[in-house]
Amino acid sequence: MNRRSFLTRTSTAALAASLTPALSKLSAATATTPAAAGATYPFAVSPLAYDFAALEPHLDAATMKLHHGKHHAAYVTNLNAALKDHPKLHGQTVEQLLRQRETLPAALQPVVRNHGGGHLNHEFFWQIMRPVGTAGAGGQPGEKLAAAITAEFGSFEKFREAFNAASLRVFGSGWSFVIVDHATKKLKITTAPNQDGELYQTDRTCLLACDVWEHAYYLNYQNRRADYLKAWWNVVAWDIVTRRFAA
Ligand code: MN
Secondary structure, three states: OOHHHHHHHHOOHHHHOOOOHHHHHHHHHHOOOOOOOOOEOOOOOOOOOOOHHHHOOOOOHHHHHHHHHHHHHHHHHHHHHHHOOOHHHOOOEHHHHHHOHHHOOOOHHHHHHHHHHHHHHHHHHHHOEOOOOOOOEOOOOOHHHHHHHHHHHOOHHHHHHHHHHHHHHOOOOEEEEEEEEOOOOOEEEEEEEOOOOOOOOOOEEEEEEEEOOHHHOHHHHOOOHHHHHHHHHHHEEHHHHHHHHHO
């Protein structure tokens, strides 16, 4: 068990009972995992921590409302429907389901990959954004993360250029990520098609993810993915990303 999944588990009721309320609250707050981490069937979309309009003008309210309330919700509905008749799997988290995907019944495998992956990616995506003007949003990474970015990419600006370029190269629908590889301790920009991703992998920590499906930007930016990416940096919650790096 890595430290983060340990933290996640320790923030659940089992251990919370033995902690003072203040400490219990603190460990939940510092876990910096998706809000639904540790959740099992039936899965649910976590409420946003901000209003649909809070990320404007960068991400418009109509897109946020559809994206969270329809697209993300559909992944969860489909995942739950497929798991309904598999009670033996009802104790599994979405990360666990994704990790053991190839051992699942054949009909479940694509559902877990696409809809389970979609649920996990979106839970994370909502969490690493916050309104401009609030602490941590659109600013700069913390000192140690900034140093790691400079060491790997030359500068913060070059890092963002590399991330945007990788995000633009995703053909069709997919995601771009920033991870720390546990073996090399290095930062790496990766991409994945559809709803594949980095969040359930145990040999790396995912720091950042950007949804580059057209549904994430088309209402406001139409075909201009580059403009969406440029705007998206304004709402990245760097304090949360920095905490994930330090964890
Ligand atoms: Mn999406």
